[in-house]
Amino acid sequence: MEKSCTLLVHFDKGTPAMANEIKEALEGNDIESKIEALKKAIMLLLNGETIPQLFITIIRYVLPSDDHTIQKLLLLYLEIIDKTDTRGKVLPEMILICQNLRNNLQHPNEYIRGVTLRFLCRLNETEIIEPLIPSILTNLEHRHPFVRRNAVLAVMSVYKLPQGEQLLDSAPEIIEKFLTSEQDNSSKRNAFLMLFNCAQERAINYLFTNIDRMTDWGEQLQMVVLELIKKVCRANKAEKGKYIKIIISLLNSPSTAVIYECAGTLVSLSSAPTAIRAAANTYCQLLLSQSDNNVKLIVLDRLNELKTSHREIMVELVMDVLRALSSPNLDIRRKTIDIALELITPRNIDEVVMLLKKEVVKTQSGEHEKNGEYRQMLVQAIHTCAIKFPEVASTVVHLLMDFLSDTNVASAMDVVVFVREIIETNPKLRVSIITRLLDTFYQIRAARVCSCALWIIGEYCLSLSEVESGISSIKSCLGDLPFYTASEEGEAQESSKSSQQVSSTTVSSRRPAILADGTYATQSAALETAMSPPTLVQGSLSSIGNLRSLILSGDFFLGAVVACTLTKLVLRLEEVQASKVEVNRTLTQALLIMVSMLQLGESSFLPHPIDNDSRDRIILCIRLLSNTGDDVRKIWLQSCRQSFVKMLAEKQRHETEEIKARAQISHAQPDDLIDFYHLKSRKGMSQLELEDEVQDDLKRATGEFTKDGDDANKLNRILQLTGFSDPVYAEAYVTVHHYDIVLDVTVINRTKETLQNLCLELATMGDLKLVERPQNYTLAPELSKQIKANIKVSSTETGVIFGNIVYETSSNVLERTVIVLNDIHIDIMDYISPASCTDVAFRAMWAEFEWENKVAVNTIIQDEKEFLNHIMKSTNMKCLTPISALEGECGFLAANLYAKSVFGEDALVNVSIEKQADKKLSGYIRIRSKTQGIALSLGDKITLKQKGGS
Numbered sequence: 003m004e005k006s007c008t009l010l011v012h013f014d015k016g017t018p019a020m021a022n023e024i025k026e027a028l029e030g031n032d033i034e035s036k037i038e039a040l041k042k043a044i045m046l047l048l049n050g051e052t053i054p055q056l057f058i059t060i061i062r063y064v065l066p067s068d069d070h071t072i073q074k075l076l077l078l079y080l081e082i083i084d085k086t087d088t089r090g091k092v093l094p095e096m097i098l099i100c101q102n103l104r105n106n107l108q109h110p111n112e113y114i115r116g117v118t119l120r121f122l123c124r125l126n127e128t129e130i131i132e133p134l135i136p137s138i139l140t141n142l143e144h145r146h147p148f149v150r151r152n153a154v155l156a157v158m159s160v161y162k163l164p165q166g167e168q169l170l171d172s173a174p175e176i177i178e179k180f181l182t183s184e185q186d187n188s189s190k191r192n193a194f195l196m197l198f199n200c201a202q203e204r205a206i207n208y209l210f211t212n213i214d215r216m217t218d219w220g221e222q223l224q225m226v227v228l229e230l231i232k233k234v235c236r237a238n239k240a241e242k243g244k245y246i247k248i249i250i251s252l253l254n255s256p257s258t259a260v261i262y263e264c265a266g267t268l269v270s271l272s273s274a275p276t277a278i279r280a281a282a283n284t285y286c287q288l289l290l291s292q293s294d295n296n297v298k299l300i301v302l303d304r305l306n307e308l309k310t311s312h313r314e315i316m317v318e319l320v321m322d323v324l325r326a327l328s329s330p331n332l333d334i335r336r337k338t339i340d341i342a343l344e345l346i347t348p349r350n351i352d353e354v355v356m357l358l359k360k361e362v363v364k365t366q367s368g369e370h371e372k373n374g375e376y377r378q379m380l381v382q383a384i385h386t387c388a389i390k391f392p393e394v395a396s397t398v399v400h401l402l403m404d405f406l407s408d409t410n411v412a413s414a415m416d417v418v419v420f421v422r423e424i425i426e427t428n429p430k431l432r433v434s435i436i437t438r439l440l441d442t443f444y445q446i447r448a449a450r451v452c453s454c455a456l457w458i459i460g461e462y463c464l465s466l467s468e469v470e471s472g473i474s475s476i477k478s479c480l481g482d483l484p485f486y487t488a489s490e491e492g493e494a495q496e497s498s499k500s501s502q503q504v505s506s507t508t509v510s511s512r513r514p515a516i517l518a519d520g521t522y523a524t525q526s527a528a529l530e531t532a533m534s535p536p537t538l539v540q541g542s543l544s545s546i547g548n549l550r551s552l553i554l555s556g557d558f559f560l561g562a563v564v565a566c567t568l569t570k571l572v573l574r575l576e577e578v579q580a581s582k583v584e585v586n587r588t589l590t591q592a593l594l595i596m597v598s599m600l601q602l603g604e605s606s607f608l609p610h611p612i613d614n615d616s617r618d619r620i621i622l623c624i625r626l627l628s629n630t631g632d633d634v635r636k637i638w639l640q641s642c643r644q645s646f647v648k649m650l651a652e653k654q655r656h657e658t659e660e661i662k663a664r665a666q667i668s669h670a671q672p673d674d675l676i677d678f679y680h681l682k683s684r685k686g687m688s689q690l691e692l693e694d695e696v697q698d699d700l701k702r703a704t705g706e707f708t709k710d711g712d713d714a715n716k717l718n719r720i721l722q723l724t725g726f727s728d729p730v731y732a733e734a735y736v737t738v739h740h741y742d743i744v745l746d747v748t749v750i751n752r753t754k755e756t757l758q759n760l761c762l763e764l765a766t767m768g769d770l771k772l773v774e775r776p777q778n779y780t781l782a783p784e785l786s787k788q789i790k791a792n793i794k795v796s797s798t799e800t801g802v803i804f805g806n807i808v809y810e811t812s813s814n815v816l817e818r819t820v821i822v823l824n825d826i827h828i829d830i831m832d833y834i835s836p837a838s839c840t841d842v843a844f845r846a847m848w849a850e851f852e853w854e855n856k857v858a859v860n861t862i863i864q865d866e867k868e869f870l871n872h873i874m875k876s877t878n879m880k881c882l883t884p885i886s887a888l889e890g891e892c893g894f895l896a897a898n899l900y901a902k903s904v905f906g907e908d909a910l911v912n913v914s915i916e917k918q919a920d921k922k923l924s925g926y927i928r929i930r931s932k933t934q935g936i937a938l939s940l941g942d943k944i945t946l947k948q949k950g951g952s
Contacts, residue, residue, distance in 0.1 A: 008081060008082075008124050009044075009078060009081060011044065011045055011048055021046075021053050023039075024039045024042055024043050024046075024053070024056065025055070025059050027039035028040070028043075028056070028059050028063050028064055029059060029063050033067075033072070036063075036064065036067070036069075037071055037072060040060075040064065040075040040076070041075065043056055043060075043079060044075065044079055044082065047079070047082050047083065048082060057083065057095060058095075060076070060079065061095075061098050064076055065099075065102050070113060070114065073106070073114055073117070074117055077121040080099060080121070081121060081124055085125075085130070086127065090759075092127050096127070099130075100130060100134065103121075103122070104134055107119070107134065107137035107141060108137060108140075112144065112146040112149050113148070115144065116146075116152045117152075119138065119141060119149065119152035119153050119155070119156045120152050120155070120156075122134065122138065122159065123152075123155050123156055123159040126163065128163060128164075128165050128169065131160055131169070132169060135160065135169060135170060138153055138156050138157060139153075139157070139176065141153035142154065142157070142180055147186035147189050150184070150186065150189045151186065151189040151191075151192050154177060154180070154189060154193050154196055155192050155196075157170065157173050157177060157196065158173075158177075158195070158196040158199065158200065161173040161174075161196070161200050162199070174196075174197065174200060174201035177193050177196050177201075178197060178204050178208065180193055181193040181194060181197070181208060182208075187219070187220030188220075188222060190219070190220070191220065191222040191226055194208070194227070194230075195226050198226060198229065202230070202233075205230055206230070206234065209227060209248075213248065216248065216251065216252070217251065217254065217255065221255070221257040224257065224260045225259065225260060225263060227248075228249070228263050228267050231245045231248065231249060231267060232267055232271070235271050245271070246271060246272050246274075249264050249267050250280055253265070253284055258291070261284050261288070262284070264281075264284065265280075265282075265284040265285055265304070266281075266304065268280060268281040269304075269307075269308065278312045279315050281308070282305070282312075282315055282319050285301050285304050285305050285308070286305075286319055286322040286323060286325075288301050289301045289302065289305070289322075289323070289325075289326050290322075290325055295329070295331045295333075295334060298326065298331070298334050299333060299334060302334065302337045302338060303337075305323060306337070306340075306341055309341055309344060309345060313344075316345055317345050317347055317349075317350065320342050320345040320346070320354060321350070323338060323341055323342055323345070324338060324342050324357055326338040327339075327357075327361055332372055332379075335379060336379055339379055339380075339383045342354060342383075343383055346391070348391065351387060351391045351394055355384065355397060355398060358383055358387070358398075359384075359397075359398060361376075362381070362384070362402070362405075365377040365380070374408065374409070374413050375410070375413075377405065377408070377413045378410065378412050378413035378416050381402060381413060381416040381417050381420060382416055384398050384420070385416065385419075385423070388420070388424060389423070389427070392427060392428055395427075395428050396428070396431055399420070399421060399424050399431060399435060400434070400435075402417045402420060403417065403421060403438050403442060406418060406439075406442055406445065406446050406451060406455065407442070407445035407447060409447070411451065414446070414448055414451045415448075415450055415451055417451075418454040418458075419454065421439070421458065422454060422457070422646075423650065425458060425462055426646065426647065426650060427650070432462055432464075433468075435462075436458075436459070436462055436468055437471075439458060439459065440459070440468075440475050443455060443459070443475050444475070444548060445548075446548055447548055449552050449557050449559075449560045452549065452552065452563075453559070453560055453563045456567040457563070459472045459475070459476075459567055459571070460472075460566065460567035460571060461642065461643050464574070464578075465578065466575075466578045466579060469571050469574050469575050469578060470575075472567075472571050473568065473571050473572075473575070473588060473592075476549065476564060476568060476571075477591065477595070478547060479549040479550065480547055480549050480564070480595060481547050481550040483594060483598045484598045484602070485598055485602040485607075486605065549564060553599065553602070554602075556608050556609075558599070558603055558612040558613060558617075559613075559616050561599045561603070562615070562619040564595070564599070565595075565596045565599065565619065565623040565624075566623060568595065569592070569626055570639065572585075572589050572592050572627060573635055573638055574639060576630075593627055596623055597624070599612075599620060600617065600621070603616070603617060604617075660838075719735055719736055719737070720734070720735050721733065721735075721824070721826055722824065723747070723823040723824050723826075724807070724823060724824070728752075728821055729751075729752055729753045729821070730749060730750065730751060730752065730753075730757070730760075730807050730809065730821055731749075731752055732747055732748065732749045732807060732821075733748050734746065734747045734748075734826060736828075738828070741794065741795040741796075742792065742793070742794065742795065743792070743793040743794075743803075744791075744792055745791040745792075745793065745826070746788065746790055747762060747789045747791065748786055748787075749762070749779075749781065749786060749787045749788075749789060749807065750784075750785075750786040751781040751782065751784060751785055753783060753784075753811075755811045755812055755813060756780065756782055756783060756811075756812045757781040757809040757810070757811060758810045758811070758812060759778045759780070759808075760778065760779045760780065760781050760787075760807065760808070761776065761777075761809070762776045762789050762791065762807055763775075763805045763806055763807070763808055764791055764793075764803060765803075765804055765805055766793060766802070766803050766804075767802040767803075767804070768801030768802060768828075769796040769801060770793050770794070770795055770796075770801040770802075770803065770828065771793065771796065772791065772792075772793055772794075773791075773792040773794055776789050776790070781809075795828075800827070800828065800829055801827075801828045802825050802827055803825065803826040804823065804825045804826070805823050806820050806821055806822045806823055807823065808820050808821075
């Protein structure tokens, strides 16, 4: 049967020691050999080996040794050996060690005395301890504090034994007298801890007798005082007023651990504004004074909890919290910004935004390598502030627009999205934003940022001067037409042969991107990174515009956006420009630009031609400008903007719903007593106690005291472990908290007999591990016992907890009764808590974690349609997309195939094919399936292999 263990030592099972070797070493005279032999014996015992023949050898040859190391190891050996027989009686040979222990307790060396006293703290056998009690009490007066502090712990452990009050009935009086005269802080702490656990009233009396000297006590004793206060206040809430004053006085302690515990104790015991404000100020001081990042993160968690329950007080301290941004750690900065954003009000918004602006300016210095990521966080924070308080947008939008050309694409994207939203929600800023955007557009170097900026220019350039400036800026960034000449095309063809491999990796690297609906789309690598100069274009390109460089690098999606923007600007120019000649001239120039992009895409100047989507989009713009109708004009100039307005309104609605869902709704019961505060007696109550009473009344009136005690939910988590007709009834209340499971088992003796050595034996299946085995209990007739068991979870998978209850009856001690318990199933859903993330974050995580099987494909088939038909015939799949819709130029092609007959309803196969330079097809197949692991290979024949068949 398993036993409790007080000692853990690493043991290398690869080199086990033989009992005979250990015995020979112990019988020798070499001290070092004896030490090594004792260590090996201890490790073998800890790992389940029984070496009974060693005990007499150790008594004869090891016990008389004067070496301190041997004496220490001897005590460890005595700690882990069996001292009782199967009936629980002390073994006769244990009497042999009592005299040795008594000699150690009277030894002239204080180390021997101290370690022996510490060993006695772990003994539970009354027969061994009883003759040693006088020697233990004598050590309370020893000159050395190491002996005294361990003597106090020994007295406490003896007093807490089942027969401890009979063995040492005067222990509380002895320790209280010891505490009044003791000067050593560690000894005083242990003595106070003994009174705290065994004689609480004496501990309280000592506390209030010496309350004036409490600030001079050591850190260890002050921590125990706080534990006492929490225990007393939980048991008797009416007296917590006088204890709160003690806690506030301890806030001046020089120990940071003490003031942290004081702040936590204040929050847990009181809701008075003075107490909460003192705790919040303490947390803010710790946040600034501590250099350890882990400490800062823990303190920020505490401040986050305060923000939820006491927001009005935390609002006053938002600037103190934001001072934590001085830390270079990104996790601390992120958590600090998250807390501050929920504390902004009309009163402090200007200060918060001012500080965020200063932080943005600081990121321009290249001191830290993660400045770009930090700048992105600041931009998002300012964006949130501007949405909540539109009046501050004018003070930050122009500063942030300086970062549209940031080399960190994510940060620049946040800026341009912020500008896009502000220009719609703040009409007064439209003119200044458009003017600034047109002035700085040429500096933007990222394709995604350019696309969004072009959309803003196309939608919000309304006046004649703005439209003309917009068209002029785009033309200057595109440079002179055409994009290439015939001579350059020939040179490019020759150079492409020598640098084909390099160009394919630097320019034409493509990969699928996951869209919001879960489908895949082609995305060029140039879209994800800041623009680099093209490597194939000849001539001096150092001074060419950003749009021209990006298009020449093969980004034809940006070319399609340019065509759409020019189309919108030309259509709006027709409305605001009276001169038809100017309109026609601009229209002709726009058409020339679009045709030049098509010509570039279909030439051999670039290694990869234009994709079908971009080509169709540009052709649509050309047709539209050639033949404009009123309905089409309305769609292009009004409907796009209306859709954007609807998107913003929907986003705002979702945020409002989330805020309402997070709001705490408390209700008071109709039959609750009404407590009239003004009729209460105030005699002898301080201002803090009065505030605490008021807050408690408010909580009681709004139902916050009963909010957590949802009895219905608790009943749902109670599991019956035994039947009603069993002699022992047991039920468990299961609590799952992250990676810890706590079983609170109630055991009821339904018989008329006393049950001895009642033990709850548990075992687990799956990735669950029992932390410690519950101890044995004696249960009187018709009484109950609460037994707690802790289980550690190593992975979020379904597990099973099973076991039984074993006990002996007083009438028949030799016979053990076993009751098998019902299994407890721990479901994976118990670990999962609902959360939300943005579409962008979800797609990024999906791509990062690669939650799909990816199988490479290599085939001699050269036609895409033939390849897809071959797959469908071989695998009996149904294609969601008609093959006729897949016709087009040889480029990147993706098709979703539905493997209904092979993998079931949940399988989704994505085939991605690309034609190489040698006109062979290559690509990959992605397969999503909840149940099967799938492997696909392609040759003359497609073969699908699954678990359990093919």
